Amino acid sequence: MSDTSRDIATELLDAALMHVPFDGWSDAAFQAAIADVGVAPALAKGLNPRGAIDLAAAFHRRGDDAMVAALNAQDMSGMRFRDKVALAVRLRLEAADDKEAVRRGVTLFALPMHAAEGAKLIWGTADRIWNTLGDTSRDINWYTKRATLSGVYSSTVLYWLGDDSLGHQATLAFLDRRIDDVMQIEKVKAQVRKAPGFDRLVKSAESVLSRVKPPKARRDDLPGGWTTPR
Known part of the structure; x- marks a missing residue:
């Protein structure tokens, strides 16, 4: 089978997952995956310029893909929106079927030099959940x-x-408590909006906040946008 007809990136990730429990998302795991797959190191490096870091990011995005597919297959008619969000997070956890690989990834992206990458991946997961649930903000x-x-x-x-x-079950109960905490914050915000003078405060803030827009196109980094006032 020629390299052009193979999904070498997927093969490398699958092979690396056999070594990650022992070596973490490290160069040792990356080199072992190259040897297992039997591809030229230059080709593997071309597909993953940062080596195991790129494989760890690919593993995370694979989980996001599986979560979206599972969420789209659900019948969520009649469900409260907070329950839809809880379901999405639960499906994302279920998609991470290799807990040790996740643990090793958390360790990797907790390092200062990789923390920004970790934050970007988590943001990407949240973004895909909201988009799949039909967020139009x-x-x-x-x-x-x-x-x-x-x-x-x-x-x-x-x-x-x-x-x-x-x-x-303990994790699912923890998740429900966290979402309930968020919903309590939303209730407080709704009460604050009814306070005397809040409308004047909002109008003054809206002149600034209205200039904040989501990115026009999907990017593989932390999103941001600030429109030029007309």
């Missing part, structure tokens, strides 16, 4: 929704890594 809420869900998702993953309860 085009203002500052676009950012706050993803920032809030990023916090919920990342804290739930950390809890899940240490959870040995049957069917990860």
